[in-house]
Amino acid sequence: MAKNKTAYVCNECGQDFPRWQGQCNACQEWNTITEVRLGASSATRTHQFSGYAGETNKQVQTLDQIDLNELPRIASTFGELDRVLGGGIVPGSAILIGGHPGAGKSTLLLQTLCQLAQIMPALYVTGEESLQQVAMRAHRLGLPTQNLRMLSETSVEAICDVALQEKPKVIVVDSIQVMHMSDIQSSPGSVSQVRESASYLTRFAKQHGIAVIMVGHVTKDGSLAGPKVLEHCIDCSVMFEGDSDSRYRTLRSHKNRFGAINELGVFAMTERGLKEVANPSAIFLSRGDEAASGSLVMVVWEGTRPLLVELQVLVDSSAMSNPRRVAVGMDANRLAMLLAVMHRHGGLLMSDQDVFVNVVGGVKVTETSADLTLLLAMVSSFRGEVLPSDLVVFGEVGLSGEIRPVPNGQERLIEAAKHGFKRAIVPKANAPKKPPLGMEVVGVSKLSEALNAL
Numbered sequence: 001m002a003k004n005k006t007a008y009v010c011n012e013c014g015q016d017f018p019r020w021q022g023q024c025n026a027c028q029e030w031n032t033i034t035e036v037r038l039g040a041s042s043a044t045r046t047h048q049f050s051g052y053a054g055e056t057n058k059q060v061q062t063l064d065q066i067d068l069n070e071l072p073r074i075a076s077t078f079g080e081l082d083r084v085l086g087g088g089i090v091p092g093s094a095i096l097i098g099g100h101p102g103a104g105k106s107t108l109l110l111q112t113l114c115q116l117a118q119i120m121p122a123l124y125v126t127g128e129e130s131l132q133q134v135a136m137r138a139h140r141l142g143l144p145t146q147n148l149r150m151l152s153e154t155s156v157e158a159i160c161d162v163a164l165q166e167k168p169k170v171i172v173v174d175s176i177q178v179m180h181m182s183d184i185q186s187s188p189g190s191v192s193q194v195r196e197s198a199s200y201l202t203r204f205a206k207q208h209g210i211a212v213i214m215v216g217h218v219t220k221d222g223s224l225a226g227p228k229v230l231e232h233c234i235d236c237s238v239m240f241e242g243d244s245d246s247r248y249r250t251l252r253s254h255k256n257r258f259g260a261i262n263e264l265g266v267f268a269m270t271e272r273g274l275k276e277v278a279n280p281s282a283i284f285l286s287r288g289d290e291a292a293s294g295s296l297v298m299v300v301w302e303g304t305r306p307l308l309v310e311l312q313v314l315v316d317s318s319a320m321s322n323p324r325r326v327a328v329g330m331d332a333n334r335l336a337m338l339l340a341v342m343h344r345h346g347g348l349l350m351s352d353q354d355v356f357v358n359v360v361g362g363v364k365v366t367e368t369s370a371d372l373t374l375l376l377a378m379v380s381s382f383r384g385e386v387l388p389s390d391l392v393v394f395g396e397v398g399l400s401g402e403i404r405p406v407p408n409g410q411e412r413l414i415e416a417a418k419h420g421f422k423r424a425i426v427p428k429a430n431a432p433k434k435p436p437l438g439m440e441v442v443g444v445s446k447l448s449e450a451l452n453a454l
Helices: 079-085 105-116 131-140 156-166 191-208 229-233 280-284 332-346 368-383 409-418 447-453
Strands: 005-010 033-038 094-099 122-126 149-152 170-174 211-216 236-241 248-256 264-270 273-276 295-302 305-317 325-328 353-359 391-393 423-427 440-444
Touching: 005 191, 033 191, 079 236, 079 248, 079 264, 079 273, 094 105, 094 191, 094 229, 105 122, 105 131, 105 170, 105 211, 105 273, 122 131, 122 156, 131 149, 149 156, 156 170, 156 191, 191 211, 191 229, 264 280, 280 305, 295 368, 295 409, 305 368, 305 409, 325 332, 332 353, 332 368, 332 447, 353 368, 368 391, 368 423, 368 447, 409 423, 440 447
Parallel strands: 094 211, 094 236, 122 149, 122 170, 170 211, 295 391, 325 353, 391 423, 423 440
Antiparallel strands: 005 033, 236 248, 248 264, 264 273, 295 305, 305 353
16 A cells, blocks of 8 residues: 655645745745645546546657647636636646635536536536526526436545546536545645646546536635645636625636636626626716715726726815725736826826725725826816716836837727727827828827816
8 A cells, every 4th residue: 555645735836845844945934835645646546537648659759740630618607707718618627716704606517517518428427516406596596407417426436437438528526625536635725636636627627628617615805715836737717706795706817728718797686597798898987966076087908809898086185194095806016106197297296195996886986097197197186177978098107108009909999899888098118190081199108198088
């Protein structure tokens, strides 16, 4: 009988160490190294599925001999989900979907598999809920239930055995944190169990051409729970985000080997389950009847499409010695930097003012094209002047007050014109020679020019 081995692994970066130590030398984090009891090596495991990667009949090929014919993708019946995945589900891929409890991960996957089961074999494996609970949800949502194969199991080896018999095209494992392997001497949910279970399922997916979708839990800060190697071994990592008090959910890809990252899909939670939102800009632009100062629309680029989002800024006199700087949906450090740029190159001092920034709709803006929008919205709130409702602004602001161009400027303007915007303030390098029909485009190269353009 093979003897189990012990290793020490960092939960943040996945670095291995021969013994325990307080700080990880790779990522410099403290108290992240845990003991992992490894099972017998892969060569000595008695339970193996057919076609194991240890076979030695592989042939070496040159790069020009590799077949470039793309595998046909599986349409998930949700256009927004297909967009985030890069065009559909790739056979043999391993996909990890994470999100907070109650976000709708299980609902989305149950809806998807019930529809896919009508045209191809599909298997739904539930480890956290009973089969009756899943069936009750499916009936409540009015889903077709006659063809979807269900399995309640937490053993990875048993799941692979059933999959070899059923031969499905898509498998959903809900969730990876409750799965376990018999030769790993630790409890389900531990670092070693999650890592080995995900690796085993990924190998199984690659060798048999079956798409495996795993559901993952998240920590308090919103990141995926478990070791970092979990994100490295899978092909696509998707986060399902949404507040419990909002009916809208956003699906964003953080890693995708088969498509663009930072793609955004928008869903609406209804009584009949999740419904995809084909035009998310219309939701994020639902402005009030009365125009208010500090409100301005920007065009952000999410993956492969532009998205119009409203930005709101409130500048008010502070009663404290240290004024507050609060940014919801944006980087707070970038807000502090832009306040310094406004003072130095715009002539407005807000050191005695509280500044509150909010991106409407719960969207998280990570790109720099919102810099100019944020500065002009701050000026509007500070002076109490209402900006035109048909004005759209985007552009990156440098530390010397210059307005830098952003990618896909022409596509952003076309999207704004489709929604009825008549005026735009953009970087001069993004100003087109022929603007969209019915739109006036003002190109600026400095912050002072943008303030004068208002």
